[in-house]
Amino acid sequence: MWDTLINVERGQELVISIASGKGGTGKTTVATGLVQTIENCSYFDCDVEEPNGHILLQPSIEQTEKIYKPVPAINSDLCNCCGKCVDVCEFNALINIKFDIVIIEEMCHSCGACQHYCPHEALSMRRKEIGELRKGNTGNGVLFVDGVLKIGEPSAVPLIKKVIERVKPDVVNVLDSPPGTSCPMIEVAKNSDYCVLVTESTPYGLHDLVQSVDVLKALRIPFGVVINKFEDAFKDIVDYLEANDIDLLMTIPFDRKIAEAYSSGKIPAIFNNEERNKFEELFKRICSKVKTTGAEVV
Amino acid sequence: MCKTYKQIVVLSGKGGTGKTTISSAIASLLSNKVIIDCDVEAANLHLTLKPRVENKYDFYGGKKASIKQGKCIECGICESICNFNAIKNFQVNPYECEGCGFCYRVCPEDAISFELQLTGRYYKCDLHDGSKFYYARLEPGETNSGKLVSELKEKAISNINESVKWVVVDGPPGIGCPVNASLASADYVLIVTEPSKSAMNDSIRLIGLLRILKLRAGIIINKSDLNEEVCKAIEHYAFLENIPIIGRLPFDEQVIQSLREGKSIIDTNELYYLKMKDAIKLLKNEIRDHKNKLVEI
Amino acid sequence: MKIAVTSQGGSMDALLSERFGRCPYFVIYNTESAKFNVITNIGEQMQGGAGPKAAELVIKENAQVLLTGKVGDKAKDVLDRANIRVIDGFGEAISVRVALEEYLNNKIE
Known part of the structure; x- marks a missing residue:
C-alpha cells in the first residue's frame, strides 16, 4: 500500500498512545493513519467499550480468546453466613441474606479480600467472562489486537490490561485509547512512552484538551497535540499550546470529504498523498520527541 | 409528591x-x-x-490506601496480597490503587490509612x-x-x-x-x-x-x-x-x-x-x- | 409480620420515599404488636450498589413485605432470593401510615 514505509531500527521499542x-x-x-506509515508495527484498540479500529483497518482476525475476571463463588456447605466477606467488600458485591450470600458479579473488582477473610474457607474464585481479545493482521503486515467488552459489563480496565499485555517488544506499538480522563484512559496512557492528544478546533475540544494535559502531566508521560477539524480563525487552542509550551504535532483540516471517507470506513491517509506525508512527518516528530524526552521518562 | x-x-x-x-x-x-x-x-x-453557578459541592470518590512511613515495618504483606500491583517499595501508587482496602485490613502494624479522596466537584446552576x-x-x-x-x-x-x-x-x-x-x-x-x-x-x-x-x-x-x-x-x-x-x-x-x-x-x-x-x-x-x-x- | 416502608422521615407520618436504595429511612412496622421502629438507610451515602445493600438491611430486619416506589433489578433479585414480597409503585404523595393502611386493607379485602 505504501511506497516508502518508515523503517524503524530493529530493537527499537516504542509505545505510542493516542488519546x-x-x-x-x-x-x-490518527492511530490508524499512523499505523499505515510505520513498517513492522502493531495496533492495539484499547477502546474496548466501543472498538472501531477494525472498521478502518479491516484486519483478518486469526485468533479470538475469551477474557475472564475472577469473581468469588461460595460453597454453601461450608458457609454459615457469618458475613465477614460482606464486611470486607468495599464494592458492595456481596450481600448477606441470612441463609446465603448473594454475589453481584458486576460490582466485583476481583481484589480477593473476601476469600482471604472467610474463616470457613467457603469462598473460592471462579472465572467470569468479561469480553473477548481478538488478534489478527492487516493486509500489509500490521499486527492487529483489540478487546471487545461484553455488553453490560461495567468495568473496562481488566480487559484493557489484557490488550496491553500483548504489546510487542522491539517494534512500534500504537495504542488507541478510550476517550475521557478517567481509569480506562489512564490505564492506556501510563503504559506508553509518548501520548498523542487529539483535539478539535472548538471550545469543547479545548476544554477537554486542558483536562487531558493535566492527566498526562500528573502521569509524567511526554505528549504532543494533533488538532483535527482545524480552523485557522479559531486561535484559542494554538494560543493555549503556545502559552503552555506544548508541541503541536499536526493539524487536519475540517473537510466534508474527510468526514465522508471516514463514514464509509476509509483511513484518510490511504486516498490522499498529502495526508499520507503528514502522517509520516507526524511519526518522525514523535520519534524525535521520545528521543529528546526519553531520558527524563525512564 | x-x-x-x-x-x-x-x-x-x-x-x-x-x-x-x-x-x-x-x-x-x-x-x-x-x-x-x-x-x-x-x-x-x-x-x-x-449558566450562573449557584452552589458548589465537593465530591469524595473512592477510598485510597496510603502507607504511613513511620509505622511501616516493611514486612511486604500488603504488596503480596494486592491484586492490582499498586504497592511497590512500601508505597502505594494512587493510579493503580482500586480502593479495595485489602492492604489496610491485612497490615499487621496498622500502618496503612484508607481514606475517602476529594476527587471532583459538582455545580448547581441557574440558566x-x-x-x-x-x-x-x-x-x-x-x-x-x-x-x-x-x-x-x-x-x-x-x-x-x-x-x-x-x-x-x-x-x-x-x-x-x-x-x-x-x-x-x-x-x-x-x-x-x-x-x-x-x-x-x-x-x-x-x-x-x-x-x-x-x-x-x-x-x-x-x-x-x-x-x-x-x-x-x-x-x-x-x-x-x-x-x-x-x-x-x-x-x-x-x-x-x-x-x-x-x-x-x-x-x-x-x-x-x-x-x-x-x-x-x-x-x-x-x-x-x-x-x-x-x-x- | 414485619412490613418495611421506604420513608423520607423517621415516623409513621413521614412521607413515603419513592426511592429504595437511597431512601433516607426505613420504617419497620410490626403487625402483631402494632409497633414500629425506624432504621437509617446506610445506602443513602453509598455511591455504588446502594440498592442491594438496602435490600440486605430489610432482610436483616426480618421484614417479609416491602412497600416502596421503585426497586432496581439487582436489589429486586436479592429481595426475591430472600422471599420478600415487594409492593412497588407507591408515590411520594402519601405518608408511611397511609401506605400501610392501603396495603393492609387491600389485603384483608
Whole structure:
C-alpha cells in the first residue's frame, strides 16, 4: 500500500498512545493513519467499550480468546453466613441474606479480600467472562489486537490490561485509547512512552484538551497535540499550546470529504498523498520527541 | 409528591456524534426542565449554556490506601496480597490503587490509612430562563466517574419541584460504568448517531445495553446526508429493532462554526431549529404513547 | 409480620420515599404488636450498589413485605432470593401510615 514505509531500527521499542478527553475528535483516524506509515508495527484498540479500529483497518482476525475476571463463588456447605466477606467488600458485591450470600458479579473488582477473610474457607474464585481479545493482521503486515467488552459489563480496565499485555517488544506499538480522563484512559496512557492528544478546533475540544494535559502531566508521560477539524480563525487552542509550551504535532483540516471517507470506513491517509506525508512527518516528530524526552521518562 | 417529570437520557456510544449539541438544542426548546451534564470527564454543555453557578459541592470518590512511613515495618504483606500491583517499595501508587482496602485490613502494624479522596466537584446552576442546570468536573486522572455521575444525578433529582416536566441528561460516551450510572431511572433514551460505520457499530452495542436494562429509545441521525448507504443501514437496523427515528439533521459546516462562537445551533440555523422542534414533538409523542406500559425495545 | 416502608422521615407520618436504595429511612412496622421502629438507610451515602445493600438491611430486619416506589433489578433479585414480597409503585404523595393502611386493607379485602 505504501511506497516508502518508515523503517524503524530493529530493537527499537516504542509505545505510542493516542488519546483525547472528548470523544469523536479523531483518535482512531490518527492511530490508524499512523499505523499505515510505520513498517513492522502493531495496533492495539484499547477502546474496548466501543472498538472501531477494525472498521478502518479491516484486519483478518486469526485468533479470538475469551477474557475472564475472577469473581468469588461460595460453597454453601461450608458457609454459615457469618458475613465477614460482606464486611470486607468495599464494592458492595456481596450481600448477606441470612441463609446465603448473594454475589453481584458486576460490582466485583476481583481484589480477593473476601476469600482471604472467610474463616470457613467457603469462598473460592471462579472465572467470569468479561469480553473477548481478538488478534489478527492487516493486509500489509500490521499486527492487529483489540478487546471487545461484553455488553453490560461495567468495568473496562481488566480487559484493557489484557490488550496491553500483548504489546510487542522491539517494534512500534500504537495504542488507541478510550476517550475521557478517567481509569480506562489512564490505564492506556501510563503504559506508553509518548501520548498523542487529539483535539478539535472548538471550545469543547479545548476544554477537554486542558483536562487531558493535566492527566498526562500528573502521569509524567511526554505528549504532543494533533488538532483535527482545524480552523485557522479559531486561535484559542494554538494560543493555549503556545502559552503552555506544548508541541503541536499536526493539524487536519475540517473537510466534508474527510468526514465522508471516514463514514464509509476509509483511513484518510490511504486516498490522499498529502495526508499520507503528514502522517509520516507526524511519526518522525514523535520519534524525535521520545528521543529528546526519553531520558527524563525512564 | 408523585413523579411529575419524564427523564430523557441522551447517549451515543461513540463520542463526537453530537450529544452535547443536540442536548443544548433540546435544553433551549423545552420549558419546565432540569438539565444534567453527566459527561463528567469531558463536561462541555456549560460552555454553550453559560449558566450562573449557584452552589458548589465537593465530591469524595473512592477510598485510597496510603502507607504511613513511620509505622511501616516493611514486612511486604500488603504488596503480596494486592491484586492490582499498586504497592511497590512500601508505597502505594494512587493510579493503580482500586480502593479495595485489602492492604489496610491485612497490615499487621496498622500502618496503612484508607481514606475517602476529594476527587471532583459538582455545580448547581441557574440558566437564563430560570431553569436549573447541573454539571460536574472529575479531577483529571481520578477514577470513579460512575460514582460522580450517580451523586450528581441524585443531587439534581432530589431538588426537583412539581413544576418540572422534563429532566434532560447529556450522557457520557461508551457503554461502561458512567453510562450505566447516567441511565439510572431513565424514562427514555435518545441515541444520537451519525451515518458512519464506527458510529453505527457503537450504536448497536449501546442498543444491546439498553435492551438488557429494558429501556426504550429513539434515534436522531446527525449529519444524515454524509453517507447515504450507512444512513440507510442505520434506518434499516432501527426498523428491525423497532426503534423509531425521531430526527435527521443534515451535515452543515455552520454547526461547528456556531460551536466555536459558543452559540446553540438552533439560534443560528433556521433549518435546524425547525428540525429540532419536530424531533421534540415526536419525542414527546413517543414518551406519551407508552406512558403506562413498559415496552421492551 | 414485619412490613418495611421506604420513608423520607423517621415516623409513621413521614412521607413515603419513592426511592429504595437511597431512601433516607426505613420504617419497620410490626403487625402483631402494632409497633414500629425506624432504621437509617446506610445506602443513602453509598455511591455504588446502594440498592442491594438496602435490600440486605430489610432482610436483616426480618421484614417479609416491602412497600416502596421503585426497586432496581439487582436489589429486586436479592429481595426475591430472600422471599420478600415487594409492593412497588407507591408515590411520594402519601405518608408511611397511609401506605400501610392501603396495603393492609387491600389485603384483608
